[in-house]
Amino acid sequence: MKLAIIGKPQCGKTTVFNAAAGQQEAVGDYSQALHRAVIKVPDKRVDRLAELVQPDKHTYAEIEFLDAPGFTGKGKESTGLKVTNELREMDALIMVIDAFSPEANPERFIGNLTDEMMLADLVVVENNIENKSRKLKLTGDKTLQMEIDLLQKCRASLEAEQPLLHLELEANEEKRMRNYQFLSKKPLLIMLNIAEDDLPNQDAIYQKYAHLIQPGKRELATLCGKIQMELATLSPEEQQAFFEDLGVTASAMDKVIQKSYALLGLISFLTTGKPDVRAWTIKYGTTAHKAAGVIHSDMERGFIRAEVTPYEDYIRYETIPALKAAGKTRLEGKDYIVQDGDVILFRFNV
Ligand SMILES: Nc1nc2c(ncn2[C@@H]2O[C@H](COP(=O)(O)OP(=O)(O)OP(=O)(O)O)[C@@H](O)[C@H]2O)c(=O)[nH]1
Ligand SMILES: [Mg+2]
16 A cells, blocks of 8 residues: 655655654655655554464555655646656655644645646646547547546536535446546545644544544544654654553544544455565455465466455464365355455465
């Protein structure tokens, strides 16, 4: 999963990046610097299975973070567009909003950033309408007309100042939309970066902006980036003690992971074996056939069946023979919808 942290200059992007990804990049230097990090998603299930199976290694799911340079200016002049190509490849965006400084005005900042994203998308929409219309005239290719109709729908939405995320689309349109990687179509996590003094008011601030939440499209979280960044350098035990003192309920990393998984409808399945115990991230609703492909394209191509054991049963019965004897391992076909925590052995033949 790839997540980009975006926001106005000096809103605390690098501070949040440091807190969520456990990094120690310089903050407050007006550098607009770009940073990257990969974190391992903490998963107790992987730890517990590794204790049982004693594999050579164990592997957590990973999240790639991009700390993107700030958005300034408008449309084509926006410095945010410098990284648009990379931004467009992200699975979701984390919009950091300054709610700590004297100039803080979350509602306006969220509006400004959303406008910037919509403007960037409008440029793409208009260029494509123009190109495709020209091609249609030349070739008479009817599929182009469908594409143009879809783009015109997008244009109408953007002109009405509606992010593309809210556009109602048919399944085949959703599929075609993916080619354009529109920014305002990306699931969004709004992170209100609050002042240290506001920590006790965290819940009230969250409630004030809760109307922005749209399940599966837009999520909201509050955090004090500055404190979280300082805490991120401590051990988990030390962190816990400070959290309680400060009234912090979860680490920035946990918040980002949990909210992003919910936003993107992600779950994890697990694989075990002597070489590796591993967690894999997929979208909820993925079939066993496609899940096999996440591991290796050969597994998808030569898929025979999936041997599925719920994690809780695996931990209870401990060994494969015991699980089989108790009838806890099921044989599932291609169309089985993988569930969170399924421990799966794929049988395949290529
Ligand atoms: N009081 C307070 N200050 C914060 C908080 N988060 C960030 N800051 C301060 O805001 C300033 C900017 O933080 P950065 O993390 O560098 O902001 P940025 O968005 O990465 O800035 P650019 O990359 O230059 O656009 C720093 O001086 C931080 O210490 C916070 O939660 N509380
Ligand atoms: Mg920065």
